[in-house]
Amino acid sequence: MTSTLPRRSVGQRVKRHDGDAHLTGQAVYTGDVTVPGTTHAALVRSPHAHATIESIDTTAALAHPGVLAVVTGAEIAAVTDEIPHGLDAGHLGGHHAVVRPLAVGKVVHVGEPVAAVVALTPADAAAAALLVEVGYDLLPVVLDPDAALAEDAPLLYPEWGDNVIIAREVGPDDFDEVATSAAHVLDGELRGHRGNAAPMETRTYLADWDSRRRHLTVWATTQNPHVMRTVLASTLRLPEGSIRVIALKIGGSFGLKMYGNREDFIAPVLSRLVGRPVKWVEERSAALLPAARDQRLAYRVAFDDDGRLRALDVHAVSDHGAGAATHGWGMAHVGALATGLGYALDHCHVRYTVVATNKAPWVGTKPFGKESATLLLERIMDRIAVTTGLDPAEVRRRNFLAPDAFPHTHTSGLELDSGDYAAALDLTLELLDHPAARAMQSAARAEGRCVGIGLGFELMPESADIPGALVAAFDTSTVRMSPSGQVTVLTGVTSPGTGNDTAIAQLVADELGVAMSEITVVQGDTDLCPYGFGNISSRSIITGGNAAVLAARDLVATLHTTARAMLSAGPEEAIVLGDGMAQVAGDPERALPVPAVAGAVHTLSYLLGLDIEPRLESTRTYRPANVRQVPDELGRMNTYTTYPYAVHASLLEVDPETGSVTLLRHVVTHDCGTVVNPMFVDGQVTGGVAMGIGAALGEELVFDADGVPASTGFKTYLLPRAIDLPRVELGHLCTPAPGTPLGAKGVGEAGFSGALAAVVNAVNDAIAPLGAALEATPVSPPRVLAALLEAGQ
Amino acid sequence: MIPHRFDYVAPDSLAGCIEALNTAAPAGGDGEDARVLAGGTWVLPEMSRAESRPARLVDLRRAGLGGVTGTGSGLSVGAMCTYAELLASPDVLRHAPLLHTMAEGITGGWALRSQATVGGSAVSARPQSDVPGALVACGAVARAVGPEGERRFPVAELFAAAMHSSLLPGEVLTGFDVPSTAGAGSGYVKLKRGGSSWPIATAAALVRLGDEGVCRQVSLVLGAVTATPLRVDVDAALVGTTPGDDGVREAAHLAGAAVDEPWDDLLAPGSYRAAVAAPIARRALTMALVAARTTIQETRA
């Protein structure tokens, strides 16, 4: 009647449980929600990059039809507290920025919200916002770190005394000693550029203040509903229990919707002030303000004739933009932690300086600063190859940590758990057919064509825990089975559109031996789900998934005991759950449907004489064991849980007359340990590659000389389209995360960094015969052509 | 979502449209002038961003300006003709294959191609667009009707400056007469920064060869490289010769040298546009030559 072995869905290409709803437009996003009496907000934004606010005249706006209120930053400041920081630079030796929902007194970047209008329709709100008259006194602007660090630079925050948000060092400062004995020392500078997460859905909120209950319900596009509630309560001066945050389906996020952004506070504050439900949908141009990746890396590297790295010294200067309450600046820190990771490098020192400028601030953006570290090391590998005459692949192979080197503590303190980097390189080269690709390149060069091959090794520390901050490496899930055998999973992790809810359902289905269709996963509602940290740092399967597995195993124990009693199984006989049945192992005739057993737990516990708590519900927290925050003798910590990695190869052609880049092939071998659902992993890696290629070739936030952003939409911020991308060819390795129930590693930031590096390296490989090189991104056609023309002169 | 209030009319005749454009909108709106609405793919986003606040929109959709038809000597392209209509028309393939190739490369998918109009693109006169250069290369004649009656003029005169057409206030562009280029070879090359980019440089070429493969006539127009389409006289390099690589290269060189005030925007600086003009021109001319030779072979066969 049934097989004796439970059927596993883990590892299978299971379709997402809500795929139909997405494909047919039935999935409910925040923008779809309205409640009776919903009103709409529009923001008045600063047209100036740096100015004091001298006056705000709301008369004309208030007279506009349908307008209920016009609220200024000062009025909000009077009734709220400042926004709590996700990661306060002020606590770590830097400066604390005071951030409020709307600007107070002065503006420090174009687009900074200054006042808000609430009206009956979105159109009336937008029209009235145009009528608010703000008087500004202009201040001189600083738009790049050089200007901001100059002796007499204008200050964004005069009380700081300078424009440095924070400056720190990671790793031992011993380059000079080591370098003296190295065969080669190279120095260089690598310039990144300003990019953005660019999710399809902009940030959207509906906040409903119920004055009778003194209760606030907020539907929000947030990755971290519980934490958002915690910080909302603080700023709004409300008890946490008076707030409910609900995150529905999210149309992409990539860090933009992590807590700490002032945007999270606008609709809630307005609703509280106006006493009506207030909806606010961020404009696309505003969603393109937050930034990342704008970094300049000056470096020195020492290596030997055999290509082996000896020491690396880096100074990273980040063009952060204005101060913020987000974790944004932390990208500079994580970039420093990740520099050199995965390579055998005993001497690695990174100094970073995060500089405030008159642009919108950095916001945590996939892959959170690690991409700069990847690009730097991968450029260095290629430069070593040129210097030593070794093949670039061979240089990497010689420098990779060996598979038996784990656990390995990097100079930054991060403790690598497992991996086989050389195997990933080998598989990538095999999938590419490296000799054939090189032969094709030689043939093309002989015809005067510029074909390039580039490699990129990425190693992403994932599932972070920041001491003292609401970013945790652990999370909590509840699994509950009803009398009819229906399973509800409530979890503290959320899905930004990745489908981890389906993957969690797979895990629970396997443990309980029931079909996926019996399982409902509830995420994102602070009234329903256990307190959790949401979706950040590729943590959802590792934390929420492992926690759900632990909780489901508690239910399994109860189901086993109950089934044993019902089936009169002896102590030596095992019960197995599978295919919706509980059966005595090896005896298919003695079996019961799981719902019958679940019903019995709820209704027959006395009759069956069960000697257990008759409960089919468990809440468990999975906390990985390898995070270490008691500093070692060098003051270092391991703040990450897993270390997935990938090796990319890009094959492309540059048109030497136009600088255009045509991607011919992109191959990636990826290892995220145990794969719960290959479709989702493939999707994450492929999407990450697309983002990385976009960052390499075109996506760039550009400003005019006054600091006014010119990239205000997708015709000026060029995302790659399907026709720009080759099919991403995937290879997989599996090195399970040691010491974890599942063995899974994070995959949410995979693909980006290695693709960025591989493409930049491949472009350089393509144009090298013409004497040209590019050590700055993006490698867009105008820049490639400029480099070629310069080389030709 | 358009923030301001405005009057909307869709008269069922051209005369009605012109009248609506030239009479004041009723009070109650808070915009400025009357504005023509064609496909709306440019007007409506501008209005949503409050960059344009017309008091009245005059929708041309019922004024009978759509479609493209073959005439004895070429094409009559209505101002409201969409890219999709260009693509579907066998007359376009026969008389102005250049317009077909141009329409094939328009981004935005079928939604955009079925909505956006040739007239709307032309009147917008944006440097970074396909239509202006293609129409100039085809030698199209524009037709416009205003309160004073109809005017006809070479389409090149429509493109007064970047973002500025030469239409008079209250005038409606009604369409274009495009002389047949049947028998000539056409080439159209567009350089972009990627799928989502506006055109950075376009080159439209038409080459007519005589029986012995001698070049009788050549027309080369660069688009997106300068504020308005740039017609380059390359007769000296090609006409009267049996064009080979050298001639084409010389013509392309003339094209590159003709760009003295390149258009500059955030997608590509002027120096880039100037640098790519010659190679893009060469590719378009080569394409047109190949097409012209094929045409001759086909007529002989």
Ligand SMILES: Cc1cc2nc3c(=O)[nH]c(=O)nc-3n(C[C@H](O)[C@H](O)[C@H](O)COP(=O)(O)OP(=O)(O)OC[C@H]3O[C@@H](n4cnc5c(N)ncnc54)[C@H](O)[C@@H]3O)c2cc1C
């Ligand atoms: C997603 C997208 C992709 C695009 N891709 C491309 C591309 O690849 N290449 C390219 O070149 N362009 C492209 N465009 C631009 C597109 O071609 C223009 O938006 C379109 O042609 C404008 O036509 P419309 O009918 O929508 O004009 P509308 O928006 O209705 O009008 C545009 C302007 O012209 C005026 N106007 C329109 N018709 C007349 C008339 N008959 N008489 C007087 N005034 C008139 C209007 O008042 C307005 O000022 C794209 C646009 C979008 C939105």
